[in-house]
Amino acid sequence: MTLTFYGGINEIGGNKILLEDKNTAIFLDFGKSYKQASLYFEEFVNPRSVHGIKDYLELGLLPKIGGLYRQDLLDILKKEEIDVYQQLANNPVPLDAILLSHGHMDHTGYLSFLDETIPVYLSKSTRVVLEAYRTIKPPSLENEIVEISSPHELPPQKRKKIKRQFKVLEKQQPFQIKNLEIFPLFVDHSIPGALMYFIKGTKNVLYSGDFRLSEISEKQLKAIYEFLKKQKIYVFLCEGTRILEQNILREKDVYFKAKEIVSKIKGLVVADYSMADITRFETLAQIAKETKRKIALPYNYFAYLAILKEKGLEINSFDNLVLYEKKKGNLKKWEQNLLKKYPYINAKEIKTHPRDYLAILNFYQIQELIDFQPDEDSYFLRAITEPHTEESEISEERFSHWIEHFKMQGLTPDGKFERAHISGHISGKELEEFIKNIKPDLIIPIHTDYPEEFEKIHKNVKIVTRGEVILI
Numbered sequence: 001m002t003l004t005f006y007g008g009i010n011e012i013g014g015n016k017i018l019l020e021d022k023n024t025a026i027f028l029d030f031g032k033s034y035k036q037a038s039l040y041f042e043e044f045v046n047p048r049s050v051h052g053i054k055d056y057l058e059l060g061l062l063p064k065i066g067g068l069y070r071q072d073l074l075d076i077l078k079k080e081e082i083d084v085y086q087q088l089a090n091n092p093v094p095l096d097a098i099l100l101s102h103g104h105m106d107h108t109g110y111l112s113f114l115d116e117t118i119p120v121y122l123s124k125s126t127r128v129v130l131e132a133y134r135t136i137k138p139p140s141l142e143n144e145i146v147e148i149s150s151p152h153e154l155p156p157q158k159r160k161k162i163k164r165q166f167k168v169l170e171k172q173q174p175f176q177i178k179n180l181e182i183f184p185l186f187v188d189h190s191i192p193g194a195l196m197y198f199i200k201g202t203k204n205v206l207y208s209g210d211f212r213l214s215e216i217s218e219k220q221l222k223a224i225y226e227f228l229k230k231q232k233i234y235v236f237l238c239e240g241t242r243i244l245e246q247n248i249l250r251e252k253d254v255y256f257k258a259k260e261i262v263s264k265i266k267g268l269v270v271a272d273y274s275m276a277d278i279t280r281f282e283t284l285a286q287i288a289k290e291t292k293r294k295i296a297l298p299y300n301y302f303a304y305l306a307i308l309k310e311k312g313l314e315i316n317s318f319d320n321l322v323l324y325e326k327k328k329g330n331l332k333k334w335e336q337n338l339l340k341k342y343p344y345i346n347a348k349e350i351k352t353h354p355r356d357y358l359a360i361l362n363f364y365q366i367q368e369l370i371d372f373q374p375d376e377d378s379y380f381l382r383a384i385t386e387p388h389t390e391e392s393e394i395s396e397e398r399f400s401h402w403i404e405h406f407k408m409q410g411l412t413p414d415g416k417f418e419r420a421h422i423s424g425h426i427s428g429k430e431l432e433e434f435i436k437n438i439k440p441d442l443i444i445p446i447h448t449d450y451p452e453e454f455e456k457i458h459k460n461v462k463i464v465t466r467g468e469v470i471l472i
Contacts, residue, residue: 013106
């Protein structure tokens with residue numbers, strides 16, 4: 001068995017791990033590396049879509065191996081960079097499948113470049129999440145995950161829509177990819193449908209994806225442990241986003257802190273949270289209801305929840321939910337449909353009756369505060385992670401200027417946001433306990449900035465580098 005690490009090494013996200021064993025080749029996720037991309041690109045400097053995968057290959061954002069990419073993108077490459085095209089042709093990997101752990105873009109974002117006939121295995125909830133993203137995100141080459149628009153070199157109106165081949169895993173039952181038997185394990189993360197994968201090959205591999213234990217029921221955790229303890233896990237490909245942290249926080253902690261804050265606010269409450277995080281939405285919606293407020297969501301947040309609910313995912317609190325009709329020059333069709341199907345309010349209603357609402361606005365929608373006209377009786381609640389890059393720190397400071405301008409509550413004396421948040425990732429303390437229970441022979445740290453910290457909790461740790469190939 002060989003493992004090749006094209007992403008997710010010395011970084012948070014960007015997972016792209018190639019596993020080859022028993023004449024079978026699978027990728028474990030195929031995500032966008034935000035860290036690597038930020039070395040070259042920013043908001044107004046992006047890969048040139050007209051050149052297909054050319055820029056991505058040149059800058060090492062995509063692996064230079066054949067057998068992976070869409071034919072229409074290869075055709076563009078052949079015309080523009082015959083040497084690179086030939087390099088791919090001379091280095092083929094007959095890929096059999098991709099295993100998706102969950103729907104965050106650092107795990108799925110570069111699927112759009114892959115040959116649409118390669119089977120993609122994922123949970124039903126992840127499939128629905130990707131469908132929602134396709135609807136609410138602007139059309140782009142990087143958003144052709146569910147459906148590709150081909151050939152890319154033609155104008156958009158002349159391209160054909162081709163569905164990607166998804167294999168939906170609805171139950172925790174084993175399945176076969178050629179000569180490998182694979183067991184999906186349903187876990188918890190800050191997005192619906194997260195999976196671990198246990199892969200039975202010449203050596204058994206457990207791939208963690210992203211996970212946490214704090215929101216898993218005792219019954220579910222017991223079942224996971226009972227299964228894994230029976231297996232001989234040789235390699236644990238283990239995420240370590242929060243390997244340094246010892247605090248065990250739960251969503252109920254967010255609820256109690258946020259509820260205490262909101263209960264005291266006489267004016268408008270505005271909050272933000274990661275749109276994909278249904279658990280956080282339910283927490284805020286419950287607080288809104290208990291404090292006699294309606295929760296008002298902008299188009300994209302509302303559509304995400306509506307699509308998930310329409311596709312069969314359990315979303316509560318719709319009876320206390322209203323659409324915020326943001327003023328726009330042109331409404332997209334899906335936005336028009338929301339206005340036809342669901343109750344909505346405008347900025348004037350929020351401005352006139354601020355005490356009646358908990359409104360959701362993220363950083364890219366913060367200008368709406370000008371229409372809401374909040375004051376010192378209002379509060380901005382950040383229910384989202386702290387900034388972890390230089391760029392996000394700059395955005396955070398800019399964000400705080402809006403809060404200061406309107407004299408809203410929610411900032412500490414030193415100008416920082418007073419957050420109510422827990423991570424979607426397992427803490428170092430819980431991770432140590434998890435590893436003791438499942439007893440892997442070897443750990444390879446992924447999805448972490450601190451791989452060496454694993455050496456403190458396991459005797460056999462291999463730290464790999466980006467692009468490294470290891471034989472196990």
